[in-house]
Amino acid sequence: MVGGADKSRTIHPLFVRVTHWVNAFAIFVMVLSGWRIYNASPLFGFEFPKDFTLGGWLAGALAWHFAAMWLLALNGLAYLAYGLVSGHFRRSFMPISLRGAFDDVLLAMRGLLDHAPGRYNAAQRVCYVGVILAVIVAILSGLAIWKPVQLQTLTALMGGYEAARRVHFFAMATIVAFLVVHIGLAVSVKGILAPMFTGRAEAPR
Amino acid sequence: MKPPRSERLSAFRPQIARLERRLFLKQGLSLGALSLLSGCTLKDDDAVDRLLMTMSRFNDKIQAALFDPAKLAPTYSEVDVTTPFPFNAYYEEKDIPLIDGESYRLQLSGLVADKRPWSLDELRALPQSSQITRLVCVEGWSAIGQWRGVAFRHFLERIGADLTARYVGFKCADKYYSSIDMPSALHPQTLLALDFTDAKYGYPLRLRLPTKLGFKNPKFIGEIFVTNDYPGGYWEDKGYNWFSGS
Numbered sequence: 001m002v003g004g005a006d007k008s009r010t011i012h013p014l015f016v017r018v019t020h021w022v023n024a025f026a027i028f029v030m031v032l033s034g035w036r037i038y039n040a041s042p043l044f045g046f047e048f049p050k051d052f053t054l055g056g057w058l059a060g061a062l063a064w065h066f067a068a069m070w071l072l073a074l075n076g077l078a079y080l081a082y083g084l085v086s087g088h089f090r091r092s093f094m095p096i097s098l099r100g101a102f103d104d105v106l107l108a109m110r111g112l113l114d115h116a117p118g119r120y121n122a123a124q125r126v127c128y129v130g131v132i133l134a135v136i137v138a139i140l141s142g143l144a145i146w147k148p149v150q151l152q153t154l155t156a157l158m159g160g161y162e163a164a165r166r167v168h169f170f171a172m173a174t175i176v177a178f179l180v181v182h183i184g185l186a187v188s189v190k191g192i193l194a195p196m197f198t199g200r201a202e203a204p205r
Numbered sequence: 206m207k208p209p210r211s212e213r214l215s216a217f218r219p220q221i222a223r224l225e226r227r228l229f230l231k232q233g234l235s236l237g238a239l240s241l242l243s244g245c246t247l248k249d250d251d252a253v254d255r256l257l258m259t260m261s262r263f264n265d266k267i268q269a270a271l272f273d274p275a276k277l278a279p280t281y282s283e284v285d286v287t288t289p290f291p292f293n294a295y296y297e298e299k300d301i302p303l304i305d306g307e308s309y310r311l312q313l314s315g316l317v318a319d320k321r322p323w324s325l326d327e328l329r330a331l332p333q334s335s336q337i338t339r340l341v342c343v344e345g346w347s348a349i350g351q352w353r354g355v356a357f358r359h360f361l362e363r364i365g366a367d368l369t370a371r372y373v374g375f376k377c378a379d380k381y382y383s384s385i386d387m388p389s390a391l392h393p394q395t396l397l398a399l400d401f402t403d404a405k406y407g408y409p410l411r412l413r414l415p416t417k418l419g420f421k422n423p424k425f426i427g428e429i430f431v432t433n434d435y436p437g438g439y440w441e442d443k444g445y446n447w448f449s450g451s
Binding site: 037038040041043058059060062063064066067070145147148149150152156161162165 | 276278341
């Protein structure tokens with residue numbers, strides 16, 4: 001596939017790139033509108049700053065949230081189906097090891113972790129699988145809050161309506177914590193942001 | 206002498222309502238979000254409003270399809286009841302309408318065979334049932350309460366309502382209004398409630414259905430009507446999702 005003179009190769013398949021950016025938009029809308037919905041009846045002793053929320057008031061935030069949920073869920077299902085069927089998950093995420101991830105973080109902190117394009121290190125594997133699970137939990141707990149009568153088995157599984165609200169909150173918090181690290185690294189590590197658009201990266205030497 | 210604040214305000218109410226509608230989702234993109242999105246061409250936010258409203262109507266259909274007329278909301282025991290039960294309305298607690306139970310008559314209109322008004326004694330003579338269920342507010346909080354009254358299905362059958370009509374609407378003494386779909390109206394746990402903790406929660410008559418959010422449970426009901434024309438509602442007309450099923 002790679003010509004002799006062409007040093008670049010595809011590291012991010014087109015399907016992954018498209019679903020990544022659709023997901024990024026959906027998560028952006030879900031989190032910011034979710035913060036505004038949270039503010040209508042805060043679970044904990046704080047509110048999110050209004051300027052960092054979407055929707056303006058509760059009805060607007062709910063309208064955004066219940067529109068973007070379709071984008072998040074359908075795009076997520078497409079991504080999961082692709083990842084499982086194409087072998088992308090097996091190739092990119094396996095083997096997975098918490099111990100390996102811990103070792104990689106220690107290496108990274110000493111500036112010794114090599115970032116090989118097209119291959120996820122152990123820390124990335126754990127983070128990416130972890131955030132996929134967090135989004136799945138966010139969607140399930142969201143359904144449990146949305147339909148505590150029609151989907152009461154799911155709501156009961158979450159520990160009831162009030163517990164499901166907390167599960168939903170902590171799933172969001174996990175996703176946002178991931179994003180802080182993810183976006184921080186994406187813009188600070190050289191040469192890894194562009195390939196998420198173009199798909200192509202310099203071949204490792 | 207200056208008129209009281211409420212009168213001065215009420216003079217501007219139509220303009221305020223218009224402004225609220227116009228600002229519905231226009232202000233939807235608050236400052237921070239707008240600056241983040243300014244790269245995209247979201248200037249034409251009327252298109253965004255329309256898209257969000259289209260999605261809300263689509264979600265009405267999804268929720269109607271998801272609604273199982275035989276599925277009962279979980280019930281609780283008396284020790285689970287939330288006290289004090291939160292008061293929630295578009296006005297403050299001191300502004301609740303005070304209704305004289307003796308002269309009260311429930312009015313009926315629309316696709317109803319027998320439109321004769323009902324007194325409280327006549328309503329109390331119908332079979333009564335009680336429920337302890339969770340009320341979920343659109344704001345996110347929830348509370349468990351106890352309500353007692355007439356099964357709404359029984360009442361609709363009794364007055365000869367057209368049970369194939371699409372909507373049941375409610376006009377309330379506090380100028381609140383709302384409407385629900387007929388399948389939800391006929392659900393076994395939908396009550397025309399006469400007894401609840403305190404008069405402030407809707408004396409003398411309110412609707413209680415655990416299959417919808419709190420704001421779909423109108424209080425201080427003065428008139429019930431059956432119709433095929435979408436009646437909307439106080440919050441629904443301001444942009445909240447109409448079906449709002451639980």
